[in-house]
Amino acid sequence: MKKLLYSLSLLAGSALLLPACSSDEHSKKTETETTQTASGAAYQTIPVSVETRAKQLALPGEFVPYYDVALYAKVNGFIKSMPVDVGAKVQKGQLLATMEAPELESDLSRTLSDLTAAKGRLNISKSNYRRLQQAAQTAGAVAPQELEQAHAVVMGDSADVNSQQQRVAAARQMKQYLMLRAPFNGVVTERILSPGALVGPTQKDAQPMLKLKEIGRLRLQVTVPEVYAGQIRQNAPVTFSVNAFPGKTFTGKINRISYNVERSVRAELIEIEVKNPGLQLMPGMYATVGFPVQRQSKSFYVPKSAVVVSMEGSYVIAVVNGKTHWITVQTGNESGDQVEVIGSLKPSDRVLVKASDDIRDNIAIQTVAEPSIAQNHE
Structure with a gap:
């Protein structure tokens, strides 16, 4: 009987101990999982230094x-020659490329022919007008209306000559565009196209021939x-x-x-x-x-390693209530391993000593304080 009571007591004690052990192990497991999730490595923080430093701004x-231009073809044509290449030092007005466009030659020839014909008509109309003027000196030989008509023909032919002269000038100007010249003294920094390439303003996705700086x-x-x-x-x-x-x-x-x-x-x-x-x-x-400027008021200084320069800009990473906060800054004076930062910082802010763009904004991290650098240093 005594042995039976003793065995029952042992079983009851074991039953009471098992839940306690299970609870303790579960608590330890949860604590470990939380630590791994929240932290990883601990990051060092340091308070910003508030100082007045009379130094030249760097x-x-x-x-x-000073000038930078991409040179395109102004008329359609093919590149005939390009006597310059990358690194060539050129003077203003120097020939950089020559193009050829047979249709422009045809236009110039046609306008020259039209001008010659217009001049011929003007000469004839002037000659007729002069003869009528001479005949009109004899009373009744020429009707006034006929003389006026002859004069009107002279004026019309003269206007036609002026128009043809302008067309010739325009055709010659277009032909001049076949020669690409340097707009200023400079250096050819890029040659994009080569002889034989089709160029012109009507080309789809037109490319520059050269870049000059x-x-x-x-x-x-x-x-x-x-x-x-x-x-x-x-x-x-x-x-x-x-x-x-x-x-x-x-x-x-x-x-x-x-x-x-x-x-x-x-x-x-x-x-x-x-x-x-x-x-x-x-x-x-x-x-x-x-x-030659100096800061007369107090400025914020942080270690150079605390400033991150990335595609998002320049910033420091402050830690508030265990979470990161990117604070956009601009850098100013440098002094040793410290740099002046200008932004929405407060003297009470603590920033990461070694920051990087791998540390994202508004995430929870573990921190450990580093010995403070001198604050409120006059």
């Missing part, structure tokens, strides 16, 4: 040609953030450096100001005219431009 710029002078274009736009002045001196020439500093001045802040980037476009006689600088090169 902004990126890009060189573009003036690079003896360049435009250095820079977008200046809105907060600095009021400090930019016409003809103010600037310095700039180019990655292709490390250690070399170039000088220039602000030649053109757009006086327009683009809403998409909240920045103003300015241009610096750069003389380039040796053709060392080329369109498409980037430059770092220093402007």
Whole structure:
């Protein structure tokens, strides 16, 4: 009897323990699944630094040609010859390509023939008019109406001659269009078509024959953030450096100001005219431009690695309540491994130290704080 009671007690205890163990294992499993889903790696964050730094503003710029044109055929025809190729330095008015169009030659010949015939008719009508004038000196020899009719014929033939002369001039001008000439001094940067190609304005999907750029002078274009736009002045001196020439500093001045802040980037476009006689600088090169402006108010600084530059623009990734928030910024002064950022930031914001465009907006991530960089540094 005692053995039976003892066995029943053991069975009851086991039954009570089994649900507890099952519940505990389920809790641990759920916790592990949640951690894996929500985090992965933990990202380091750092607060933005609020500082006042009196340094020259450095902004990126890009060189573009002073003039840039794609040259198309103005009349229909075939390319006969093209004596220039990529890299050719050409002068204004230089022949770049010759086309042939037999129908234009025919038009010119026809208009010349029509002009010759019109001149012949005018000579005859003038001769008749002069004879009638001489005969009219004898009273009653020529009726006044006949004389007026002869004069009207002379005027009509004269107008016809003028019309034919204009047609000849137009035909000659059309023939001139068979010769493609350089509209300015420059360099041929692309040759799209070759001799034998059919060209003309009536062709479907017409292509340019050549692309010509003036690079003896360049435009250095820079977008200046809105907060600095009021400090930019016409003809103010600037310095700039180019990655292709490390250690070399170039000088220039602000030649053109757009006086327009683009809403998409909240920045103003300015241009610096750069003389380039040796053709060392080329369109498409980037430059770092220093402007004689200084920030008198406090600015936000973050590590350079915190700024993402992608197709969506430049931004930092702030973390609020465990979720990412892209904040569009523009960069300004650089100091060591830090860069000034201009955007909708607050001193209390924490941003990812190492941001990338792989980290999407409005997703939950795990973070770990990094030691703060100096804040409110005067």
